[in-house]
Amino acid sequence: MPVLNERDYLGRAVETVLAQEVDGPTELILALAPSTDGTSELARQLADADPRIVVIDNPAADIPVGLNLAIRAARYPTVVRVDAHSELETDYTRRAMATLDRVRAANVGGVMRADGRTPFQRAVARAYNSPIGLGGGAYHGGTQEGEAESAYLGVMRRSVLEEIGFFDESIRRGEDWELNLRIRRAGYRVWFDPSLSVTYWPRESWTRLVRQFAATGRWRGELVRRFGRGNSLRFFAPPALVATIFAAIIVGILQATGVLTGWWALIASVLYLPIAAYAILIVAVALGAGGGRGWRDKLWTMAVLPTMHLAWGWGFLLGVLRGAHDTVDTSRLGSRNTPLP
Numbered sequence: 001m002p003v004l005n006e007r008d009y010l011g012r013a014v015e016t017v018l019a020q021e022v023d024g025p026t027e028l029i030l031a032l033a034p035s036t037d038g039t040s041e042l043a044r045q046l047a048d049a050d051p052r053i054v055v056i057d058n059p060a061a062d063i064p065v066g067l068n069l070a071i072r073a074a075r076y077p078t079v080v081r082v083d084a085h086s087e088l089e090t091d092y093t094r095r096a097m098a099t100l101d102r103v104r105a106a107n108v109g110g111v112m113r114a115d116g117r118t119p120f121q122r123a124v125a126r127a128y129n130s131p132i133g134l135g136g137g138a139y140h141g142g143t144q145e146g147e148a149e150s151a152y153l154g155v156m157r158r159s160v161l162e163e164i165g166f167f168d169e170s171i172r173r174g175e176d177w178e179l180n181l182r183i184r185r186a187g188y189r190v191w192f193d194p195s196l197s198v199t200y201w202p203r204e205s206w207t208r209l210v211r212q213f214a215a216t217g218r219w220r221g222e223l224v225r226r227f228g229r230g231n232s233l234r235f236f237a238p239p240a241l242v243a244t245i246f247a248a249i250i251v252g253i254l255q256a257t258g259v260l261t262g263w264w265a266l267i268a269s270v271l272y273l274p275i276a277a278y279a280i281l282i283v284a285v286a287l288g289a290g291g292g293r294g295w296r297d298k299l300w301t302m303a304v305l306p307t308m309h310l311a312w313g314w315g316f317l318l319g320v321l322r323g324a325h326d327t328v329d330t331s332r333l334g335s336r337n338t339p340l341p
Contacts, residue, residue: 002058002066004033004332006084007042009201014046014053016088023094028082029073031058031066062328064167064175071158071166079161081153081176087199096155099193106160106188107180109151110196111142117201123300124202124209127308132285134308148192149232150180160188172328173219181230203331209304210311212331217312219327221319238313239320241278245310247271282306 001017003010017028030043032055047053056073058066071079078100080093092110100108114129116122127133154176164182167175180190203209217238224231248271254260260268286302319327 001028001082001084002031002033002063002070003035003039003043003084004061005035005037005039006332007035007037007039010039010042010084011046013082013084013086016086016090017082018050018052019090020088020093021090022097025076026093027052027054027075029054029056029070031056031070033058033061033066062169062172064169064171067175068166068169071161074158077158079156079158081156083153083198083200085201086153087201089197092196092198093155096193096196099191099196100155100157103189103191105191106183107151107154107156108191108193108196109148109154110193110198112152112200113197114200114202118204119296120206120300120304121202121204122297123304124308125200126297126301127304128200128202130285132281133305142192143194145193145195146191148180148190149184150177151190151192152176153198154180160186171219171223172324173216174223178223178227181227206303206307208331209307212329213308213311214315215327215329215331217315218319219315219324220312221316221321222324224316224320225323235316238309239316240313241309242313242317244271244274248275 001013006013014028014030020026030047030053032040032043034040043055047055054073056069058069060066067081078097080096082088096108096110099105112128114125116125160183161179164179164186167179171178183190203212220231220235221239224235251260251265251268251271255265255268282302282305285305286298
C-alpha cells in the first residue's frame with residue numbers, strides 16, 4: 001500500500017486489509033511517503049499495534065517506486081496491491097486467489113466501487129461508476145468475466161512481476177496499465193472478475209480532482225507517445241472533446257468578427273453540434289443519476305463530469321505534444337506542502 005497524506009482514510013483501509021480471510025500467513029507493507037498531515041505517525045502506530053504491518057520509507061513519494069520497494073520487501077508469492085483510499089471485503093483476497101488459480105492468470109482484478117461522503121465526493125463517485133465518466137473500462141462497472149486490458153489494483157503472482165521487471169519507475173501515472181501491458185506481451189493473462197469489488201473514496205474537492213485528472217491525462221499522453229496502438233481508442237475521447245471545443249471557440253470568434261461568413265460559416269457551425277450533444281448528455285446523466293440525495297448532488301454531478309473530461313483531455317494533449325516529463329499528481333499534497341521532486 002503506497003501511502004501519502006492519507007490520515008483520514010488509512011486506518012479504515014488497513015483495518016479491511018488485516019481482516020482478510022486467507023488460509024496462510026499474510027503481511028501488509030506500507031510504502032510511506034513524506035506526509036504532513038499526521039499520516040506517518042498513524043502508520044507507525046498501526047505497525048506497533050500489529051506485527052503483520054511493515055513500514056518502509058518511500059522518500060521519492062512516487063507510487064511505482066513505493067510499490068517496487070514494498071514488493072521487494074515482501075516475503076510471500078502472491079502480491080495484493082491495495083490503496084489507502086480503498087476498502088476490501090473480507091473475502092476479497094481469498095476469492096481473487098481462487099480466480100488466479102482457476103483461470104491460470106498472472107493478475108486478477110475486480111470492480112472499483114467508488115463511494116462518497118459529501119455531495120461533491122458522491123458526484124465524483126457516480127462519475128467513476130458511470131460508463132460516461134471514465135469511458136467504460138471493465139473495472140468501472142463491467143459484468144462479463146474474462147481477459148482484460150488492465151486490472152484495478154490487482155492480485156498478482158510475484159514470480160511474473162520478477163520476470164517482467166516490476167513496475168516501471170519512470171511512469172508516475174498509469175503505471176498499472178503499463179505493467180499489465182508487459183504482462184500480456186509476456187504471454188500471461190490479465191483477468192477481470194466482476195464478482196470482486198473494492199470500495200474507493202475519490203478526491204474530496206474540485207481543485208484536487210482537477211489536479212488528479214490533469215496529471216493522469218498528461219501521463220496517458222506520454223503512454224501514447226511510448227506505446228502508440230497499445231492504447232485503447234476510448235482514451236482519445238476526452239482530448240477529441242477538448243479539441244472540438246477549442247475549434248468551436250475559434251469558429252465563433254471568426255463568425256462574430258465577420259471573418260467567416262456565408263456558406264463557410266454555415267459549414268463550420270457543424271462543430272457546435274457535438275458540443276451541444278455532449279452538454280445534453282451530461283445534463284441527462286446528472287438528472288438521471290441513481291443514488292443522488294437531491295439537487296445539490298445532481299448539480300455537482302453536472303459539474304464533475306465535464307471537469308474530469310476536460311482536465312484529462314487537456315492533460316492528454318499536453319502529454320502527446322510535450323511529454324509528461326516530471327509531471328506529478330499533486331492532489332494528495334496539502335496546501336502547506338511544497339511540490340515533491
